[in-house]
Amino acid sequence: MPDIKYEIVKELGVLAEGRNGWTKELNLVSWNDREPKYDLREWAPDHEKMAKGITLSNEEAAELKKLLNAIRDL
Known part of the structure; x- marks a missing residue:
């Protein structure tokens, strides 16, 4: 399998942290x-x-933001 190149351009936020130290993140x-x-x-x-x-x-x-905002407004 070929290497995948990635660059985290901007760290937007951490949603959660697991016991293993890994973090669920939203990034660009x-x-x-x-x-x-x-x-x-x-x-x-x-x-x-x-x-x-x-x-x-x-x-x-x-579109996801619209859906999440609608859920919040229920």
Whole structure:
């Protein structure tokens, strides 16, 4: 499997921390030198290892925000 290149462009926030020290984070990440996307996944403390996660374009993140705001307003 080829190496995956990534750069955390901006750390937006930590949602939770596990007992193992890994943190679930929302970041802006550039994967393989592409345009940065919103990224939600668990990271090791040194950001050298990561779990599976999801990436969202600006448009997808805006739609998710609308959905989350609607849930909050219930």
